[in-house]
Amino acid sequence: QVQLQESGPGLVKPSETLSLTCTVSGASISSSYWSWIRQSPGKGLEWIGYISDSGSTNYNPSLESRVTISLDTSKNQLSLKLSSVTAADTAVYYCARFYYNSHAYWVFDFWGQGTLVTVSS
Amino acid sequence: IQLTQSPSSLSASVGDRVTITCRASQGISSYLAWFQQKPGKAPKLLIFGASTLQSGVPSRFSGSGFGTDFTLTISSLQPEDFATYYCQQLNTYPRTFGQGTKVEIK
Numbered sequence: 001q002v003q004l005q006e007s008g009p010g011l012v013k014p015s016e017t018l019s020l021t022c023t024v025s026g027a028s029i030s031s032s033y034w035s036w037i038r039q040s041p042g043k044g045l046e047w048i049g050y051i052s053d054s055g056s057t058n059y060n061p062s063l064e065s066r067v068t069i070s071l072d073t074s075k076n077q078l079s080l081k082l083s084s085v086t087a088a089d090t091a092v093y094y095c096a097r098f099y100y101n102s103h104a105y106w107v108f109d110f111w112g113q114g115t116l117v118t119v120s121s
Numbered sequence: 122i123q124l125t126q127s128p129s130s131l132s133a134s135v136g137d138r139v140t141i142t143c144r145a146s147q148g149i150s151s152y153l154a155w156f157q158q159k160p161g162k163a164p165k166l167l168i169f170g171a172s173t174l175q176s177g178v179p180s181r182f183s184g185s186g187f188g189t190d191f192t193l194t195i196s197s198l199q200p201e202d203f204a205t206y207y208c209q210q211l212n213t214y215p216r217t218f219g220q221g222t223k224v225e226i227k
Contacts, residue, residue: 045164045207045218060215094163105170106211107154111163 002026004095004112012089012119018082022095022112029053029071033098034078035108036069040091050098051078085119092116122146122210126219132227139195141222143208148188152212155184155193158221159204167206168193198224 008020022034036048049059051069059067068081082089092114099109123146133139143153151171156164166175168184171191181196195202203226208219 044220045209047216047218058214062215096163101169103170103173105152105173107166107169107175108164108209109166109175111165114163 002097002110004097004110006093006095006112006115008115008117010116010118012085012117013121014086014119015084018080018085018089018117018119020080020093020095020115020117022078022080024076024078024097027097028073029076029078030073033100034069034071035096035098036078036080037094037096037108037111038091039094039114040088042088043091046091048080048082048093087119090117090119122149122213122217124208124210124217124219126206126208126222128222129220130223130225132225133198134227135198135200137198137227139198139202139224141193141206141224143186143191143193143219145189145191145210149210149212151187152210153184153186153191154209154211155182156207156209157202157204158207164207169211195224 003025005023012018030053033050033052035050039045051057066083070079094114095112096108097110125144127142153171155168158164167178172184183194205221205223207221
């Protein structure tokens with residue numbers, strides 16, 4: 001069973017960089033694609049981006065100038081960095097496996113429990 | 122691609138048949154998934170490919186549609202089905218979600 005666990009500061013000051021880590025167990029980080037998704041009351045569920053098993057990335061254009069997703073294969077972790085945050089970035093942040101299944105469909109099949117990040121001074 | 126779900130919320134009783142619709146702003150073939158989310162929990166994948174049930178999901182859930190119009194049906198609502206349901210398109214980037222449909226107890 002694939003399990004994901006997000007971690008990181010729950011409070012970030014405006015204009016600073018939000019940094020989160022997702023630790024994966026039950027699967028190698030090098031065996032699939034991985035994604036970050038966030039959920040805020042105002043904007044619902046928003047896909048942030050993905051990183052492939054080889055490290056290539058694809059970001060939501062609405063966030064692309066501020067987002068970096070990376071892998072640490074030695075720790076089986078992926079990370080998210082979002083710079084120049086504002087109150088609008090307050091949300092629950094989820095990591096999820098982005099998997100090409102045997103039916104030839106991409107799916108977000110395993111998710112972490114999510115971590116709330118509040119942007120406030 | 123914008124996804125519009127209807128209704129935004131509904132009230133239903135245990136045993137009722139419930140249908141939720143999701144309309145895409147442009148054609149997405151069958152690249153649509155449905156998720157269930159309960160308060161404080163992550164979304165759970167129910168259906169992918171518009172109509173294929175994810176492993177372990179009860180058969181009372183079903184999905185249909187192609188192109189721009191899709192439906193999620195719960196054939197006989199159970200107490201554990203009261204939750205918010207989201208559709209998601211996986212045809213183009215950025216991946217987008219519907220705004221959600223909250224299913225409440227009548």
